[in-house]
Amino acid sequence: MATAIFSAGCFWGVEAFFERFEGITNTRVGYTGGHVSHPTYELVKTGTTGHAEAIRIEYDPNVITYGGLINIFFESHDPTTKDRQGGDIGHQYRSSIFYHNDAERAVAEEKIQQWTNKGVFKRPIVTEVVPVTTFYEAEEYHQKYSQKNGSFACGIS
Numbered sequence: 001m002a003t004a005i006f007s008a009g010c011f012w013g014v015e016a017f018f019e020r021f022e023g024i025t026n027t028r029v030g031y032t033g034g035h036v037s038h039p040t041y042e043l044v045k046t047g048t049t050g051h052a053e054a055i056r057i058e059y060d061p062n063v064i065t066y067g068g069l070i071n072i073f074f075e076s077h078d079p080t081t082k083d084r085q086g087g088d089i090g091h092q093y094r095s096s097i098f099y100h101n102d103a104e105r106a107v108a109e110e111k112i113q114q115w116t117n118k119g120v121f122k123r124p125i126v127t128e129v130v131p132v133t134t135f136y137e138a139e140e141y142h143q144k145y146s147q148k149n150g151s152f153a154c155g156i157s
Contacts, residue, residue, distance in 0.1 A: 006096065008073060008076055022064065023068075024069075027144075030135050039051050047090040053093060079121065080126060082094070
């Protein structure tokens with residue numbers, strides 16, 4: 001198995017969106033990209049930790065590629081709004097691809113160019129492509145939130 005980490009706004013809806021696809025074997029939501037060790041939801045939502053609400057995806061690369069995950073990522077949110085997704089506003093809701101190595105970075109940059117060339121979005125893509133940092137799992141009540149509560153959160157359907 002391999003892992004990928006993305007941030008795309010509210011992590012509840014993004015997790016529910018990704019779980020629909022074959023080859024994704026596990027998801028966990030959490031926080032990454034900031035400067036506070038062991039952040040909590042209450043801290044992250046203030047926007048002062050530097051962390052983004054993120055999702056860590058475990059996947060089978062024999063079934064779905066890293067590039068395929070990035071395509072799903074771009075389908076799951078609006079990558080043209082800086083520090084915002086829907087009604088969620090702040091740096092903790094930014095659009096980011098966290099890469100583990102130069103190969104993943106190159107795929108991410110190539111996918112951004114491909115999506116730009118498609119002309120799907122009316123504004124430029126503002127997704128950050130940044131190195132992976134420590135991923136802190138969110139509190140248990142955030143995990144599989146949409147499954148537990150019977151709905152897709154954050155307006156993703």
